[in-house]
Amino acid sequence: MSTTPKHADFEVENHGTIFLIRPTSEAGEDHFAQLDPWQHTFFGRSLCVEHRFIAEVVERLSESYTIAQP
Numbered sequence: 001m002s003t004t005p006k007h008a009d010f011e012v013e014n015h016g017t018i019f020l021i022r023p024t025s026e027a028g029e030d031h032f033a034q035l036d037p038w039q040h041t042f043f044g045r046s047l048c049v050e051h052r053f054i055a056e057v058v059e060r061l062s063e064s065y066t067i068a069q070p
Contacts, residue, residue, distance in 0.1 A: 008068035010061060012054070013046070019054045020046035021061070028065060 009028040013020040022045060023029045032047065041048040049057050058067055 007066065009065035011068045012058060017051050019049045019051060021049060021057065022046040024068065031061075031065065 009023065009025040009031075011022045011024050013022065020043060023032050029045075032042075032045070035047070047057075058069070061067055
């Protein structure tokens with residue numbers, strides 16, 4: 001489910017070959033806190049995702065959370 005950034009749990013930013021997924025709610029931050037940092041790459045508070053995987057990651061996140069996309 002896509003929504004506006006004000007009401008979303010995550011925001012997706014496109015930076016060419018890398019996408020950043022930034023938590024924008026407490027639920028989003030809690031979800032990222034559960035991720036294993038050895039198996040995920042973070043840039044600050046944002047999860048880094050290669051362009052070839054972003055559709056699947058957003059699809060899976062949107063099953064439980066709201067996602068804001070530009």
